[in-house]
Amino acid sequence: MPFLNHTEQMQRILLVMGGLLMLLSCEQQSKPEIAFYHWKARAQYSNSIKQTLEEVKAKRIFLHYFDVDDVANPSRTNDGLYPVYVLREVDSAYKNYDIIPVVFITNEAIKKSDVVALADRIHKLTDQISEHHFSKRLEHIQVDCDWTPSTREKYFELLTELKKYYQLSATIRLHQIKYPKETGVPPVDEGVLMLYNMGKLDDDNNNSILESKTVADYINAESSYPMELQLALPVFSQMVVKNKANEIRLINHVDKAAFTSESAYFEKIGENLYGVKQDTLFHSFYLTPGFKIKLERVKTEEILNAYQMIKKSQLKIKGVIFYHLDDEIVNNVDIRTLAEQL
Structure with missing residues (x-):
């Protein structure tokens, strides 16, 4: 084999370096962006929470603002729908993060609602909370509702109304991924596939939080969905x-x-x-x-097995949201190691 001249050697070196850089770039791009849910009335910012967010480079917090529930008998002047579990305190440190307000709505509330009026009330309270804690209106919110065939039409109407005020995302369950024609696809900008609370609480032999064998009943290599998704993973017990x-x-x-x-x-x-x-x-x-x-409790191995099933499908996953941000959780779960293995 003849010796390469200096120019040819440099070309070979540059090609190899370019290939390595492309491989490194692809590897970096394949890592999901990490975010967290926060689901308590008081959003405290302890050293443990600060360290966890820094370790996984999380910049986005999906902050639960309130639930909408059917809590009273309706009257001529009152539909009985009220906000409950309202966010009360937020540490000022959260102003440094990209905050996405989350509103949970029960099916009972959907059934009783005047959709236009409820959308107006949700956006006014959401904006009030944002102004109070963050001194500004936030442009993106998420709606959490496990809609049913009986509430689908009104719920989708509500989402359409809310899109007049916000960029909108909505939670999606496994059965809604498997049967999109039957359950419908919500009219939102982005979905969040909830990969937890999928089993029966009264089943003594199974973990109701997450079991990869349950995920396999709904997701396979051909599974797809007509919108981009975040993937919500459990780190709670x-x-x-x-x-x-x-x-x-x-x-x-x-x-x-x-x-x-x-x-x-x-x-x-x-x-x-x-x-x-x-x-x-x-x-x-x-x-x-x-x-x-x-x-x-969900073992890391079980979370990773379920995650790989999703990755091998045709679903378009943008990032991962861990549920949820809490001192007890971050002090007892090695979230950094879990995030590195995704």
């Missing part, structure tokens, strides 16, 4: 409390310390399932024998 009448209450976070083998109150009766042995007050719930508590 919870305890599902079921009484003797099979009524269910949820407790945020898993209290691992309460369920040791020496516990006088709880005994293990299944995988992540405990029975109550004697009366006790537990996280403000009065428990008696016959109650059951299911501990639900």
